[in-house]
Amino acid sequence: MFPGVRFTAIVVCLLSLATVVSLCRHPGAIAHAATAGVPAYAANGDLLPPRDYREWIYLTSGIDMSYAPKAMAMPDHSMFDNVFVNPAAWRSFMATGTWPDKTVLVLEVRGAKTKGSINQRGHFQDTEIMGFEVHVKDEARFPGKWAFFDFDSPEKNGALIPSGAPCYTCHAAHAAVDTTFVQFYPTLLPVAKAKGTLAAGYLKEEAAAGSK
Amino acid sequence: MFPGVRFTAIVVCLLSLATVVSLCRHPGAIAHAATAGVPAYAANGDLLPPRDYREWIYLTSGIDMSYAPKAMAMPDHSMFDNVFVNPAAWRSFMATGTWPDKTVLVLEVRGAKTKGSINQRGHFQDTEIMGFEVHVKDEARFPGKWAFFDFDSPEKNGALIPSGAPCYTCHAAHAAVDTTFVQFYPTLLPVAKAKGTLAAGYLKEEAAAGSK
Numbered sequence: 281m282f283p284g285v286r287f288t289a290i291v292v293c294l295l296s297l298a299t300v301v302s303l304c305r306h307p308g309a310i311a312h313a314a315t316a317g318v319p320a321y322a323a324n325g326d327l328l329p330p331r332d333y334r335e336w337i338y339l340t341s342g343i344d345m346s347y348a349p350k351a352m353a354m355p356d357h358s359m360f361d362n363v364f365v366n367p368a369a370w371r372s373f374m375a376t377g378t379w380p381d382k383t384v385l386v387l388e389v390r391g392a393k394t395k396g397s398i399n400q401r402g403h404f405q406d407t408e409i410m411g412f413e414v415h416v417k418d419e420a421r422f423p424g425k426w427a428f429f430d431f432d433s434p435e436k437n438g439a440l441i442p443s444g445a446p447c448y449t450c451h452a453a454h455a456a457v458d459t460t461f462v463q464f465y466p467t468l469l470p471v472a473k474a475k476g477t478l479a480a481g482y483l484k485e486e487a488a489a490g491s492k
Numbered sequence: 493m494f495p496g497v498r499f500t501a502i503v504v505c506l507l508s509l510a511t512v513v514s515l516c517r518h519p520g521a522i523a524h525a526a527t528a529g530v531p532a533y534a535a536n537g538d539l540l541p542p543r544d545y546r547e548w549i550y551l552t553s554g555i556d557m558s559y560a561p562k563a564m565a566m567p568d569h570s571m572f573d574n575v576f577v578n579p580a581a582w583r584s585f586m587a588t589g590t591w592p593d594k595t596v597l598v599l600e601v602r603g604a605k606t607k608g609s610i611n612q613r614g615h616f617q618d619t620e621i622m623g624f625e626v627h628v629k630d631e632a633r634f635p636g637k638w639a640f641f642d643f644d645s646p647e648k649n650g651a652l653i654p655s656g657a658p659c660y661t662c663h664a665a666h667a668a669v670d671t672t673f674v675q676f677y678p679t680l681l682p683v684a685k686a687k688g689t690l691a692a693g694y695l696k697e698e699a700a701a702g703s704k
Contacts, residue, residue, distance in 0.1 A: 334679055335549060337546070337547060338546070338550035340617045341553035341574065342614060342616040343614050343615050344614030345611050346614055347610055347612055360553065362550070364550070367547070370547075390678060396676075397668075397694075397698075398559055398666050399559070402555050402558055403555050403556070403557070404552070405552045406678060407678040463609045466602060466618060467546055467619075482609075
């Protein structure tokens with residue numbers, strides 16, 4: 281499933297932009313995949329893989345995004361990150377400006393290639409998947425309502441990233457809406473602005489940046 | 493709809509990678525939008541806008557892709573291109589490895605930003621749309637089965653790009669499947685390989701590149 285994956289020890293914290301070395305690798309026995317858009321779990325607490333996420337709603341892509349001004353890792357290798365959300369959560373966000381319970385956000389990381397077919401410049405996405413992570417809102421299950429799961433592949437179960445990990449603190453401090461980086465989702469940011477659902481911390485940071 | 497659009501005279505030929513100056517601008521009176529995934533036309537032959545394309549199936553994104561080794565235009569400005577297809581055509585491709593009649597492929601071009609919120613490096617997608625183009629397969633309507641349409645915005649009608657334009661000849665010569673650049677769609681290329689639907693011209697080019 282992952283031919284040629286070169287960096288299996290890497291986890292990209294969902295939309296946190298920072299690549300960090302995973303502390304929670306797991307053998308990831310394959311279980312039944314979750315049905316479309318509803319988070320489901322194995323007996324050990326792993327998240328079942330969201331099988332049809334490529335048919336969900338696309339939110340955005342970035343390339344080589346990072347907190348750090350200089351590359352922290354793999355300076356000679358570019359990566360795209362694609363973000364998807366389950367359709368029910370998308371519809372709810374478009375109506376309310378925030379996420380409902382059972383929201384499932386998927387981050388898929390792919391290698392970025394330059395030379396291929398007639399392309400000579402810029403980057404296009406490779407068939408190779410280099411990272412896969414899911415951010416789930418499940419209010420009854422997680423004390424902080426949301427949790428991150430890291431996957432070895434989109435077809436294996438995902439392991440819970442412990443709540444003390446940097447993903448959680450970063451998302452809580454800087455994300456625009458309900459601990460999610462809506463400031464990087466071009467179709468959702470205007471909705472959140474119109475609905476008045478932008479987080480106080482985000483608005484404060486934006487005001488400070490604008491006054492510089 | 494297009495706040496701050498800086499390059500309204502630019503058309504990006506759908507997945508041809510080359511940006512060319514549009515020769516077919518049109519005032520684009522707004523008409524009723526097409527229903528999901530079915531191409532529909534105004535009386536003058538314009539294509540009605542595919543209103544819900546952001547809820548269609550996402551195929552890929554690229555950044556600054558080009559035939560030319562050096563930037564041909566806007567060297568200081570990066571752009572993402574996002575590609576979507578109507579769900580019925582996606583399902584058909586997954587089953588057959590090629591496109592059915594009434595396939596609608598959408599190319600959305602967005603500005604690429606680096607500094608914003610906590611991001612310091614790489615690029616993320618702006619709310620600003622800088623180009624919009626549609627590739628339609630409508631066998632009974634177009635002598636070559638497919639046609640390209642250029643839009644001033646996703647909400648206005650699109651003008652037919654004449655069949656002699658470089659888009660058509662480039663796609664016919666280099667595209668991997670049925671005049672579409674499936675070689676840049678990471679989830680579809682393996683399907684086309686498995687189904688044996690890769691174009692002879694593409695296979696010949698790949699063989700030549702591999703023997704260098």
